[in-house]
Amino acid sequence: MTDNRVVYPYIPNTAPETKAALMKKVNVTDEMELFNSIPEHLLQKEMNLPEAMLDEYTVRRHTEELLAGNANLSTHKYFLGAGCAPHYVPAVVDEIIGRGELSTAYAGLMADQGKSQIQFEYQSMMAELLDMDCIAMPQYDGGASAGHAIRIACRITGRRKVLMPKSMNPQNKEIVNNYLGGIDQQYAQIEYIGYDSDTGLLDLDELKQKLDDQTAAVFIENPTFLGIVETQAEEIGQLAKTAGAEFIVYADPxxxxxxxxxxxxxxxxxxxxxxxxxxxxxxxxxxAGYVMVKDKKEYLYELKDQMVAASPTSVEGEIGFSWVAAFERTSYAVREEASEFTGTNAALWTMAAGVYLALMGPQGMEDVGESIMQKSQYAARKLAELPGVEIKLSGPFFKEFVVDFSGTGRSVSEINKSLMNQKIFGGYDLSSTFPELGQSALYCVTEIHTQKDIDELVETIKAAI
Structure with missing residues (x-):
């Protein structure tokens, strides 16, 4: 008799003979060898799973109890950014991407003209926003997009040296190193360029020393991870171009x-x-990550993902949309001959971004940008008035800025703990990733923050120090 208390999922590759054949093919004797690239502290070998739940209601209650333990935007005020910041999502965005024909979308455009048109409009608005020409389907995230951009630069130039800022987002730095590793460990040699300790801008003298005829690309963030607007960007690009290198810019839209x-x-x-x-x-x-290039074949054909094109049909005045633009350059078409491979992407999120951009328009994007700059400047000014607190870098900033608490005698972790007790997420602790900044935190202020929110943050920190 079957024991109905236990669920037995059917996973055919766990059959001993099938597993043995697969392991022999990839030349491993223990399946754990497949996970050697994952750091030991991240690899959980034993899962702490509850007893099997056989009805939907029990699963739902269990999930709700777990989620109730979270601290989130609905329960706390939030000043933590570091690559993923709180922004307002207009109701119309959720309304549209929540439609059944979209919310179940994987990447499948195929013959679906509706989804294809949304993608085409998204591509067009992104091209206008970034003053670029061509964009393909998204990468998994921004870090993956940075790795893809670097690989493009290496293929175009035939070089392998890449110059990147030391102030780069630490998480993206790890993703890029992973993306450039794997089977071809030496795909690119990364060298890091320091930043000016007063302004936070890239050290141009160091860049000039390291830039040579072996450099495939100069990569910058603008704004930087530390929030600084890289006012030297045009000069950096000219230096890269003179050396025959590509100029890659990682930008927050x-x-x-x-x-x-x-x-x-x-x-x-x-x-x-x-x-x-x-x-x-x-x-x-x-x-979801984006990669964009100018409309030149040598760049266009290096994009690894599918693109949506628009073209006239046999009916006069009618436009058709197709996702097979330059299909021959993708791994779907040439398989093992591809220069890069496409896996899971985030097509649904590009639809959300497309709706957002269409709703905002040029004036809306300007308005939200100005709102962020004004509110973040106000927050920085009020925090700098606290005894022992200093705004660390003098360069112009957007959305995020470095707050130094060294003069207070309190650590960032202590201050953040005090803030959390008052239901406030404090800034990202920079003391371990950027020790040269002392006991500093990266604070984030966006369009969702009110003056009351900022004043409450300042008063709570004042009490904590």
Whole structure:
């Protein structure tokens, strides 16, 4: 008799003979060898799973009890950014992407003209926003887009040396190193460029020393991870071009209503994450990377993902949309001959970003950018008035800024603990990743924050120090 208390999932590759054949094919004797690239502290070998739940209601109650333990935007005030910041998502965005024909979308465009048109409109608006020309389907996140952009630069130039800022987002830095590793460990050699300790801008003298005829690309973030607007960007691009290197700019799209577009100051490749364009903070889910190039065949054909094209049909005045634009360059077409491979992408999020951009328009993007700059400047000024507190870098900033608590005698972790007790998420602790900044935190202020929110933050920190 079958024991109905236990669920037996059917996973055919766990059959001993099938597993043995697969392991022999990839030359491993123990399945755990397949996970050697994962750091030991991240590899959970034993799962702490509850007893099997056989009815939907019990599963739902269990899940709700787990989720009730979370601290989130609905329960706490939030000043933590570091790559994933709280932005307002207009109701119309959720309404549209929540439709059944979209919310179940994987990447499948195929013959679906509706989804294809949404993708085409998204591509067009992103091209206008970044002053670039061509964009393909999204990467998994911004870090993956940075890795893809670097691989494009290496293939175009035939070089392998890449110069990147030391101030780069630490998480993206790890993703890029992973993306450039794997089977071809030496795909690119990364060298890091320091930043000016007063302004936070890239050290141009060090860049000039390391830039040579072996450099495939100069990569910058603008704004930087530390929030600084890289006012030297055009000069950096000219230096890269003189050396025959590609100029890659990682840009936050929400800033481009007030900050110059990468294509306008010489970027040959632009990349980043569209999280700020109408996506919720979803525990690491609401992200999608973009890579954009100018309309030149040598760049266009290096994009690894599918693109949507528009073309006239046999009916006069009618436009058709197709996702097979330059299909022969993708791994779907050439398989093992592909220069890069496409896996899961985040097509649903590009639809959300498309709706957001269409709703905002140029004036809306300018308005939200100005709102962010005004509110973040106000927050920085009020925090700097506290005894022992200093705004660390003097360069112009957008959305995020470095607050130094060294003069208070309190650590960032102590201050953040005090803030959490008052239901406030404090800034990202920089003391371990950027020890040269002392006991500093990266604070984030966006359009969702009110003056009352900021004043409450300042008063709570004042009490904590």
């Amino acid at each position: 929400i800033s481009l209503g007030v900050v110059e577009a990468p294509g306008s100051y010489g970027a040959t490749i632009a990349c980043g994450d569209i999280h700020s364009l109408g996506l919720h903070m979803l525990a690491g889910c609401g992200v």
